[in-house]
Every structure is written in structure tokens, then in C-alpha cells.
Amino acid sequence: MVTGMVDIDPDRLRAAFDDYSAIGATDDDGLHRLTLSADDQRVRDEFVSDLEDLGVSVRVDPVGNVFGRREGTDADAAPVLVGSHLDSQPYGGRYDGQLGVLAALETLRALDDHDVETTRPVEIVDWTNEEGSRFKPALMGSGVYAGAHDLDTVLETTDDQGTTVAEALEEIGYRGDEPVGPTERPDSYLELHVEQGPFLEEHGNAVGVVDGILGMAWLEVTITGDSDHAGPTPMHTRSDALVAAADVVTAVRRLSTRLGDDVVTTVGELSVEPDSINVIPSEVTFTVDLRSYDDATVDEGVAAVEAELAAACEREGVDYSLEKIWQIPHTEFSPGVRDAVEDAASEADRSFERMVGGAGHDASYVNDVTDAGMVFVPSVDGKTHNEAEFTEWEDVVAGVEVFANATRRLAERDE
Ligand code: HGY
Ligand code: MN
Ligand code: MN
Numbered sequence: 416m417v418t419g420m421v422d423i424d425p426d427r428l429r430a431a432f433d434d435y436s437a438i439g440a441t442d443d444d445g446l447h448r449l450t451l452s453a454d455d456q457r458v459r460d461e462f463v464s465d466l467e468d469l470g471v472s473v474r475v476d477p478v479g480n481v482f483g484r485r486e487g488t489d490a491d492a493a494p495v496l497v498g499s500h501l502d503s504q505p506y507g508g509r510y511d512g513q514l515g516v517l518a519a520l521e522t523l524r525a526l527d528d529h530d531v532e533t534t535r536p537v538e539i540v541d542w543t544n545e546e547g548s549r550f551k552p553a554l555m556g557s558g559v560y561a562g563a564h565d566l567d568t569v570l571e572t573t574d575d576q577g578t579t580v581a582e583a584l585e586e587i588g589y590r591g592d593e594p595v596g597p598t599e600r601p602d603s604y605l606e607l608h609v610e611q612g613p614f615l616e617e618h619g620n621a622v623g624v625v626d627g628i629l630g631m632a633w634l635e636v637t638i639t640g641d642s643d644h645a646g647p648t649p650m651h652t653r654s655d656a657l658v659a660a661a662d663v664v665t666a667v668r669r670l671s672t673r674l675g676d677d678v679v680t681t682v683g684e685l686s687v688e689p690d691s692i693n694v695i696p697s698e699v700t701f702t703v704d705l706r707s708y709d710d711a712t713v714d715e716g717v718a719a720v721e722a723e724l725a726a727a728c729e730r731e732g733v734d735y736s737l738e739k740i741w742q743i744p745h746t747e748f749s750p751g752v753r754d755a756v757e758d759a760a761s762e763a764d765r766s767f768e769r770m771v772g773g774a775g776h777d778a779s780y781v782n783d784v785t786d787a788g789m790v791f792v793p794s795v796d797g798k799t800h801n802e803a804e805f806t807e808w809e810d811v812v813a814g815v816e817v818f819a820n821a822t823r824r825l826a827e828r829d830e
Contacts, residue, residue: 508804
């Protein structure tokens with residue numbers, strides 16, 4: 416296994432981070448760069464320009480995943496794939512996704528700085544729509560690449576304004592015509608990401624070596640009651656969709672304690688119709704996000720949500736519909752990739768801990784087609800999906816240094 420560290424250039428990494436963070440920047444140091452938006456186009460153009468400056472060959476697939484390939488000495492060797500996503504949450508953070516793409520870019524730049532010729536090609540990627548906010552589900556680009564999402568279904572998916580993914584891709588010029596999915600099975604995939612949780616900071620460790628990712632289910636619930644006047648309508652005759660929804664929202668919160676220690680439940684979206692101060696709500700639509708490392712627990716949780724929903728609607732005399740938008744099983748990453756990260760952290764003399772990630776990542780789907788793994792860096796106060804998302808710069812540098820050297824190890828490993 417190769418040894419000898421590849422030195423990254425922290426100042427160049429910082430300059431790239433500041434340049435990319437300026438695209439879609441919010442007034443409070445966050446990012447509002449929704450997938451396939453004009454700002455996503457601008458940051459993609461910046462990314463492609465940086466890849467072209469590196470002399471790597473660039474290709475775009477039909478769902479807009481952008482790949483760059485740095486050749487290795489063995490043209491027949493399967494490539495190491497590295498990257499993450501450049502789209503953000505609405506008013507999200509600057510580190511989620513973006514840092515992983517820039518870690519991969521800095522790695523290619525550092526390999527060039529030191530004239531390192533790797534045996535395997537190293538491919539870099541920006542995955543389309545990891546966040547699943549504007550278009551559902553999440554992990555859209557990596558899911559199409561790995562065969563988990565059907566391309567045609569994805570292209571027909573619409574946002575709240577009725578724009579399809581295909582239209583949005585064409586609008587920004589990133590509806591590629593490359594074949595979908597791996598033209599050759601990559602040897603491995605590595606993604607650097609902010610932890611988006613409190614544990615690295617709490618434990619004082621620089622790097623998270625990720626064993627796996629929670630499984631999750633996304634549900635959409637619609638409760639239909641009957642609108643009526645808020646004044647003269649007697650309370651006992653009402654069919655108030657929002658009262659039933661409120662019961663379910665608090666029941667969903669309580670489920671997490673009932674179902675298991677690692678279970679997390681969230682109602683993130685909720686809309687009320689007709690949404691007027693003096694009209695009894697006739698329809699409420701809301702989402703449920705339910706996660707656990709145990710897939711059977713997630714299934715149990717979905718059934719429990721439906722039971723709570725049926726009971727609440729029975730009590731209020733309203734109807735409901737429940738749609739499962741998406742479900743992904745938990746992920747167990749490759750021990751070989753994990754070991755390369757651990758060895759790189761040890762060689763760099765950086766403290767690390769093994770952990771399971773609570774947020775979904777593209778690496779989960781890529782793990783279906785190759786050996787995947789992740790490197791986490793600490794999130795201050797665990798804050799994320801929030802403009803206050805922050806990682807200390809020395810932690811960024813430490814993580815990217817480990818990432819770059821783990822990538823180099825993977826690029827030298829045998830079949
Ligand atoms: O939902 C997630 O965990 C990811 O941020 N898309
Ligand atoms: Mn992310
Ligand atoms: Mn995210």
C-alpha cells in the first residue's frame with residue numbers, strides 16, 4: 416500500500432471555498448442554491464471550468480451528474496470515484512455537500528502539484544439533487560446512477576411550480592447525453608462530508624470514519640376535512656383537518672421514543688387550505704421523515720404513523736391519504752474503504768472515531784455499485800441545514816488531508 420502523504424494547499428482550498436460559497440450566498444453566511452436553479456448552473460459552470468483547467472475529461476449524464484476523469488498509469492484499472500453535491504437546502508449551510516466536492520477538487524490539484532501518477536484513474540463527481548428539497552426524492556442523481564431511481568420517472572418529476580427535472584436540466588444546459596450509470600464498475604467511492612451531528616466535536620476527534628448511514632422513509636400525508644365559518648359553526652359539528660393533523664404531528668414526535676434509541680422522526684413540511692384566519696381548515700398536507708439503522712424499525716414506524724393517522728382522523732371525522740414518497744434501507748460501507756480512511760488518518764496523526772451517519776448521502780446509493788465510504792469532519796454544535804452550519808477551518812484542513820491521502824491509497828490498491 417502506498418505511503419507518503421500528499422500535501423494539500425489549504426490556502427487554495429480556502430480560496431475555492433470562498434469562491435463557491437459566493438454563488439447562491441445568503442446574507443447570513445449560508446447558501447440558498449437549490450438544485451438546477453440559476454445559481455446551481457453558475458456553480459456547475461465554475462466546477463466544470465476548474466476541471467478543464469486541470470485538464471481532466473468532463474462528461475455530464477442525462478440527470479446532470481457532472482464527472483471529471485484524471486487518468487491513471489493503468490488505463491484498464493477501475494477508477495476511484497470521489498465527490499459529493501453542490502446543491503443546497505433552502506437557506507442551508509455552506510459546508511453540506513460543497514465541502515465534499517471541493518475536497519475532491521483539492522485532491523486532484525494536490526496530486527498534480529506533486530506530479531503523483533496514480534495507478535487507477537481518479538474520477539470526481541458532482542451529484543445532481545442530493546438534497547431532495549426542490550424535487551423529491553433526495554439522492555436523485557446518485558440514485559439514477561446506481562439504478563435505484565428510474566431515469567424517465569425522475570425526468571418527469573415536477574417541483575412546486577410544475578417545472579419538470581428535464582425542463583430544469585435543459586434550462587441550465589446540464590441535460591447530458593452520456594450513458595446513465597457506471598460505464599465501468601468503479602473500484603471504490605469516497606465522499607467527505609460534514610458530520611451534521613454533535614459527536615466529533617463532543618469527543619474532540621478530527622475525523623469520522625463512517626461505518627454506515629441510517630435507513631429512512633419519507634411519507635406524504637393529506638387530511639381532508641370540511642371548511643366552514645370559524646364563528647357560527649358549533650364545535651361538535653366540525654371536521655377540522657388541522658386538529659387531526661396536529662394530533663398526528665405530536666404522535667410522530669412521540670414515536671421516536673417508542674420505536675428505538677436511534678429512531679428520529681420529523682414533520683418538515685406542512686400546508687393548510689384554505690389557510691384563512693376565520694375558516695376551519697378543510698385540507699392539510701404534511702411530510703414525515705423517519706429514520707433508523709434498523710430497516711424493520713423503519714417499516715414498523717411507517718405502520719405506526721398510519722395507525723396514529725387513522726385514529727386521529729376517526730376522532731375528528733375526517734379522511735386521509737398516505738403516500739410513501741421514498742424509502743432507502745440503511746447503508747453498511749465497505750471495510751476496505753473504511754480501513755483506507757483509518758490508515759490515512761493514522762498516518763496524518765489525526766484523531767478519529769468510527770460512527771454511523773444520520774443524514775442521507777449519495778454514498779449510500781453509490782455503495783450499491785461499488786465499495787463506498789465516507790470521511791466526516793466536525794460540525795460546530797452539530798448545526799446543519801441551517802445558515803449557521805459551520806466547521807472550524809483547521810478541522811476542514813485535517814479532514815481534507817485525510818481524504819486526499821485515503822483517495823491516493825485507494826488509487827493504488829489492488830483489484
Ligand atoms: O435528507 C438528508 O438526510 C440529506 O440531507 N438529503
Ligand atoms: Mn449533504
Ligand atoms: Mn443535506
